[in-house]
Each structure stands twice: as structure tokens, then as C-alpha cells.
Amino acid sequence: MIAKISATENLGGALGYNFRKVEKGEASILLAAELYQSKEGRYTMEEVFADMEALIPKKCRTKKTVFHCSLNPHPDEKLSDELLAQIAKGYMEALGYGKQPYIVFKHNDIAREHIHIVSLRINGEGKKINDKFEKRRSKKITDTLERKYNLIPSSKIADKVMNETPKIDTTRGNIKEQVANIVRMVLKHYRFCSLGELNAILSAYNLTVEEVKTEFRGKKYDGLVYVPTADKSNKVSTPIHASDIGRGVGYTAILNRIQKSKKTVKPLIPTIRNKVLQTMRTSPKTEEELRQRLEEQSLRVFIRKNESGRIYGITFIDDKQGVALNGSRLGKGYAANIFNGYFSNPTDNPFLDEMLYGSPSVHLDQSATVHPSQLNTEESDNLVDELIEDIADGSFLPTGNDDWKEAAWQRKLRKQSKVKLRQRKH
Template sequence: MIAKISSTANLGRALGYNFKKVRQEETTVLLAGGLYQNQDGRYAMEQVLSDMQQLIPNKCRTKNTVFHCSLNPHPDEKLSDETLMQIAREYMEALGYGNQPYIVFKHNDIAREHIHIVSLRVDSEGRKLNDRFEKRRSKQITDALERKYNLIPSSKVSGKVETETPKVDIGKGNIREQVASVFRMVLKHYRFCSLGEFNAILNKYNLTVEEVKTEFRGRKYDGLVYVPTDGKGNKAGTPIHASDIGRGVGYTAVQNRMQKSKLAVKPLVPAIRDKVLQTMRTSPRTEEELRQWLEEQGLRVVIRKNESGRIYGITFIDDEVGIALNGSRLGKGYAANIFNAYFSNSTYNPFLDETLYGSPSVRLEQSATVQTLQQNTEESDNLVDELIEDMVGESFRTTGNDDWKEAAWQRKLRRQSKVKLRRRKH
């Protein structure tokens, strides 16, 4: 069982999140302590909110007065409501919240049933409850509860979280919750440096992301929308704006993840590149054969084409390690146009040319200076590649214009000229 604890100053939001699901019949109230109950045995958000707010003194020095926790059993566990209620009581008592007002919700909006608990971090006099080493103590409590109720240990849950995340299925409803689940897992587990690589990861979960730019009252805003897809990558649902999913899943969060990933992926590039090279040297005859042989190496490949069938993007993904790399990030010889040329005329395999790709012994003997120069060149190429993919993602897929690379190159030159002019003025 895994416990996820958070604190907030917004009691209305914590309760509103859960009561909204109650109204949608995706959640039920299991248990409540110290809170008003209607004559029909139900709990109303307005009354629960009022009861809890009255227990928070006006002059309270603690800012984040709300305790919000989710207890997540293993997906294979099927626990009765009575067992979940008893687990919630014992957990809150052991953590030091037994005398606090709290309410327990059982969520069944996704395949993995779990419970949420909302309580207060301060007592009636405004004193903050002891939260020292809270997460450590929480782990000790959940471990003890697992032993007492003979539950599947959390050590068997946390190691493969990403493989348990289901694909988005528009037939099941609750699309926003499904998208949020996929997004948070991907953002936590994977490293990627561009939206193209991000989309290649999401492709596995029947999801795609698009960047949107708007202007309001003279100010420009950047954002993201998530779109469910079918098994073939076609859009199959209504776009969902990141702001409708919740905090920490929007444009800024993705940009921060990409920036942090740029340094983290560098040591991992050689291993991925070598797997791709060795696979291509076996001369796969078709793209499907390439996919199968890369899977044997532990890699997943996502190939993007325009309407005329030309490959304009290719991304290699190691789901276990959690990394996605565009072909050009591996080096110039692994860009999308190389693979397009190969599969258009597989009689010539450039990957067998050791003067271009080198032998394993030669690659191992490369000096640190040469590697640094190569990395700098690759980073420059990646900028062009990402610009091309952004442009191709819309215009090229619809127009089929073969001058797309030239247009991108001209744009780069114009930007460089503007930079030089600004430097001269200074």
C-alpha cells in the first residue's frame, strides 16, 4: 500500500475534488469522524466544509491547514468497504490524526480502487499537529497494515508503476482522470527534451499533446492541450486543456522537465545509439521488422510520416530506463531522412559503412575532445530537427511540400543574422 500525503491551504478545493466525484457517482463516502451527517445518513460538502472551517481559529499561524492523503492498495487487491474503513481508522490514529475531524472517500473512477482522506493539520486552538518525519512514519504505518491485513507489499507496486498505467480509453468515460493519470506517470518516469519525444512516449497510452498559443489583452500565453487517440494515432476525443486537469501538469511543468532532461540524457545516448546501430546493421527489410528487432533490444520506436508516406520523424524509447530520444539526438547519421532513404531503397545500407559509423573498437577509442565536439554539433542539429518537426507536424503533413527542410534552414539563417545585427549595435 502506498500513501501519498499533501498539505494545502485550500480546504474547499480538497473537499470539492472528492465531492465532485461523489456527485458523478465515481466516489462514495466511506467514513467520517467529528462531522455533521444528514438525517438520511449522507454528507453534504457545504456542511462538511462549514464544520471544518469552524474548527480553524481565525488567528492561525499555520498556512497549510489541510491534510489530504490517498491510500493506494495494489491494483490486484479487492478489499471490502469494512476493511478499507478499518485501515483508514488505524492509519489516522497511528499518524496522530485520530482525534481530528476527517472524511474518507472511496474512489472507483479507475481500475485501481483507492481511498482519499481529508482532515485538518491544526487543533481547535490553532496548534499544528506534529508532522516531523511524517512520510517516514507513514511508510512504517502502511508496512504494518500490510502485514496485519496480509496485503500485497508496496515494494511490489512501486517498482513497475509505469507498466500498470492503462491506456486512455474513451469508452470508459472519466477521460480527464485517465489523462491525468497517464500524464503524471510520464512526467515522473520519463526524460525527454522536446514535444516530439514527449508525444512519442504518450503514443503508447493513446494520447497526444499539442501546443497552443493565445493572446489576451496584449499578453501572449502558451499552453498545452491533450487529445485522446485510437490505437492508430488518430484523434478520437475532445481536446482537454492542461488547466482543466489540475496543477503541475501544464506548459511550465513540461518545459521544466525538458530542461532537466537535457543533461540527464547525455550519458544514456551512447547505449541507445549502439543498440540502434547494431539493429540497423542486420538490415531490417521493413519498418515492422525494425520495430520487432528493436523490441528484442528493449527499445520501442515511433515513426512519424506525412500523407505521402515520407518519414519526417523517428524516436527511440527505452520504457524501462524512461528515456525518449529523437533520431537526430543520437547523431546526424540517425536523423529521420536517413531512415526514410533506407526504407525507400534498402539495397544500400549506410549503417554498414564503417567510414561513416565506425567500428565498435574505433568508437571506444574516441577521445573526450572529439565526443564533446560531436555533442555540440548534435545539439545544433537537434534545434533544426525540432524546428522541422514542429513545422512539419502541421503544414508538411497536409501539403506534402518537399521544400520544408530548405524553408527551415532559411528561417534559421534569418534568426542568426538578426542576432549578429543586435550584437553589432551594442
């Protein structure tokens, strides 16, 4: 069961969304707590809104006073209304909302039945309900509920959604809807730290994302467009602007996702790095052989080449963990130019060098990260390859200057200016 929590200050919007579903016959009310019920046993939008609004102080320090959550069982689960109500009640009590007013709706407008819960983030005294580590606590609660009621684990929900999400097919029409479904699924289930890593994930669905810069009335704006592609990454359709898809897929949302991912991917790096190392020590002779052997380790690889065939980017994807990591993020010894050198001469395998990568007998989790000075490559070559990979990944955009030192200098200036801006705000 997957829980998706949001906070808002729009009580009417959260209630209105669910009550409109009820009016259309696309939802029903399963449960309500601490709310007025008419003599007929009914709950109306007006009465529920009035009850909740009366509990919000006029001068409230908490801006986003509304709690809105959806609980999503596995699509193959067929749960009774009574069981869904028990799950909702148990979830709210464990999360600290057991004494709060809340209302539970069951949505049946799509094949996957799920429930929505609307409540308040402040108690009767105007104090905020504890929301520290809310999402982490929520995950532990849903795991406990899965075991208690013998539900299909949430990890299998993600697997089912990912496996059933088809590639872009321009002959089917509704391209914007296809793009929206893919992007939202990817953003929900994957972590990435650059646009390049995001594109490595999207490539499996014949889709790519590009950054665009525009200027309007003297102001510069950054944006994103999503472009359907063929199997060989050739563009086959008109780019679709993120704003045409809807909220949560635009420039700011992607940047926020990148920042959050940078904090959460670190514990996964050693395991993925060791899988790559173990695979490379089998000395695959071709890129296709590398792909096949990585698949045995439950990893996918996305390789980017320039027109001359040089590898300038490599990304490893773990679909089960929901993460994409560039080679250079695993360590200097896993950067794109190392793989380019290897496939240029597979008989010279640097990954077999125990001085550089550690002994094969060492436990996998202790695999060392290689320092650039240890490699049989000039430091300047490494720096150029890192820069090329950064450009490919969207860590910064090319400025029109082919001089890599100039581009690196401009990147340094941008970082410095951001620090100054933050200092001014404080």
C-alpha cells in the same frame, strides 16, 4: 498502492467532494481521528468542517492548510473495510499526520475501490506539519505497506492502467472523454522534457498535442489542443482544447510537468542510452528491425520523418520506467541525423566504432557520450539537425523564418529576456 497527495486552502471543497459521495451512496466513512462524533456514531459535513476550521488560526502563514490524499490499491485487490482503515491509519502515522484530525472515505463509485483522506497541514499550535520530500517519503511508506499486507505492487497498477487504456476510436463517440482518459493516464505515469517526447507517447493512443497562440484584447495567450489521429498520424477529428477537458492538462500544467521531468530523468539516461547502443551494435538493417530489437530491450521507438523521408526526430520510450527521451537527449552520438545517416547506408555503422562509443567489453553503464567533433559529420549539419529536432519537439516554435540561424538567434533572445524578467522579480 499509489498515493496521490494534494494541498489546498479550500477545506469546504475537499470535505464537500467526499461527503457528497457519501450522500449519493458512492462512498462511506471508514475512519475518523480527533473529530467530533455524534451520539448516533455519525459524522456530518458541518461538524467535521467546524472541528477542522477551529484549528486553523485566523492569521496563518501557511496558505494551503488542507491535506487531501487518495490511496489506490491495485484494481484486482478486494480489501476489507477493516484492512483499508488499518492501511490509512498506518499511512498517516508514518507520514507525520498521526496526531492530526483526519477523516477517511472509501469510494466505490467506480470498479476500482480506493480511499480518500482529508486532514490539516498545520497542528494545534498553527505550525506546519513537515512536508519536505513528502512524495518521496509517501512512496517509501506505500512500498512498506504493500510488503506488510502482501498487496500487489504499485508498478503493476501502472502496467494494468496503461495496458487497459484503449486507443482513440472516433466511432465509439465520447471523443472528449476518451482523450481525457488517455491524457490523464499519460501525465500520471510518464515523464517527458518536450512536447515532441509527449507526442511520441501519445502516438501509441492515436493522439497528438499541438501548441496554439491566441490574442485577446491585445494580450497574447498560449494554449494546447489535443487532436485525435489515425494510425498514420493523420488528423481524424476536431481538435479539443485543453480547457474543455479540465484542469491539469493545459499549457501551464504541461510546462510544469516538463520542468519536473528534466530533474528526474537524468538518472535513467545511461541505462536507456546503453540499451540503444547495444541494439545498434547488432546492425539492424531496417527501421522495423530496429523496433523489434528494441522491444527485446523493453524499449519503443518513435521516428519522425519529413516528406522526403529524412529522419528529423527519434524518441525512445521506456513504458516500464515511464519515460520518453529524444535521441539527442541521450548524447550527440544518438541524435536524429546519426540514425538518418545509418539507415541511408546500414553497412557503415558508427556505433561499432570503439573510439566514438567505447568498447563493447566496457560495462554498459559506462557507455560514453559522443562529442560532436568526434563524429564523421560536419558540425553545422549536427547543429541543423538539433534545431530541426527542437522545432519538432516544441522546445520552441518556428517563427515563419526558414533561416535556421535566425531562428536560433531568436531562441537565444527569448532565453535572455526570461532571465531579465526573473531578475526584475527578485
